[in-house]
Amino acid sequence: MEILIYTILTLCVLGVLAAVILYVVAQKFRVEEDPRIDEVEKMLPGANCGGCGFAGCRAMADALVKREDISELYCPVGGADTMKRCADYLGKSAPQKEAQTATVRCGGSCAKRPRTNRFDGAKSCAIAASLYAGETGCAYGCLGFGDCVKACQFGALSMDPETGLPVVDPDKCTACGACVKACPKGIIELRKRWPKNRAVYVSCVSKDKGAVVMKACKAGCIGCGKCEKVCAFGAITVENNLAYIDPRKCKLCRKCVNECPTGAIRLVGMDPLPREPKQPAAKPAAAPAATTAEKGPAAGVATAVKPVAEDTATKTRPSEQKSE
Template identity: 70%
Template sequence: MESLVTTVLIVGGLGALLALLLFLVAKKFYVEEDPRIDEVEKMLPGANCGGCGFAGCRAMSEALVSKDDISALFCPVGGDECMKKVAGYLGKAAPEKEPMVAVVRCAGSCDNRPRNNRFDGAKSCLVASSLYAGETGCPFGCIGLGDCAVKCEFGALSINPVTGLPEVDDEKCTACGACVKACPKGIIELRKKAKRGLKIYVSCVNKDKGAVARKACKVACIGCGKCAKVCPHDAIVVENNLAYIDYSKCKMCRKCVVECPTGAIVECGFPPRKVAENDANSSNKVAE
């Protein structure tokens, strides 16, 4: 009985002593931290995706609190709303950015772009692209092994088994840019998120000459320049046999879509076109 008491006393006393020591050390070496960092971190989405350029939401909130000018900092996941809230809390001017969305600029599905060999190595776009030009005649297009889908933290990207191409779920996409970095071919681009999910873009990145590109893929941009000529807003540039639509200038008039002979320019989210008499020919061309 006596030994039990001694044991309890010794262990208990030791515990109390160490607790006191810990308390004193914690007091002495207390790190003064701005309490606002915790608050700001709570306001951020907590995705820790790295889309802002920082390691995670904590690092971002530290930067938001410590910097006077936060115009260069932006959380793509939270968007304008979240940044306004944070800026209002900190009493700083809120940075503004248009909401963006990831767009896959390749339409080389299995039907459009015939395979002429089969890749049998590690299931990774990065590995495949480091080894050779790809399974099809187009060395620029999508490899389809899904590095982008693996890197997407929000489940917004998935490979469509029918087309073999990645598809973006606009609702889930936060424009963090992880897929843009993951794609070794540079196919994915962040473009302005328009109202009602409207999109017009050149769904091709092939820089080969027209004939070569067309031979490799039915829906390749052949760099003919018809779209640039028809565009009333000077939004289209043709460089290295490839057209590019500048989303900041595009007014979504859809004239280029009708004009494109290969159907490389894609429109999304628009209501079905009214087929006017004189427009019938060009509409058929798109449907081909």
């Protein structure tokens, strides 16, 4: 009986003592915080992905509450809806940003870009990239070890075992940009997201000269400039032997797609323009091409490359159509 009483008493005293200590410490180290931060944090997706540039959603909420001007802040995961809700709650004006999606700009699949060596180190793109050019002859292309897949918190990226290239699921992609940062080759770009996930883009980032590209990869951009000439909206520029389609100017007219001799321009979610009227369509395109050639006769290298390019284009095209 005595033991029982002592035990209960000791436990009670210890409990009270602990409660007092906890209370004192809690009072002493209490941090006053704007309660709105909690509310805003609840509105954010809570993925802590860092896509906004902050360490996590809490830090983003903190910035949203504390900053006067929140036009620079944007949560790519929650998108415009979330930002509008937060801004309404805080009585600030919501930042506007167009919807984006990650785009893998490399078409060098296993079939089109033969392997010249085998990487035997730790399976990481960053490690391979800091060591050497890569398993193929192309020093710009995808390394295929999936750093982007590991970086994606939303399961939007996966490696296609057949091509050896990452594939983006645009419905899952939140454009947080983690894969863009993770890719040591800078292949992934956040591009404007069209309705129905349509897209047209140059699926290559190689700045090598045409002849070098063609030796390494059958799907690379050789910088021939045909797409630039055919584009009616001035959306395509060729710089450092590489074409780039500006998603803000592109109207998805698809003319460039048929023009590309190597198939480096990829079309997603749409059928290509019919091939039959290609001959008449090519003629008006060729006319301005001739004028530009007259204007810029300095492009000696380009003219030297062209015949080769067309040559291989005619060779590769039938086979490509078969595969498609």
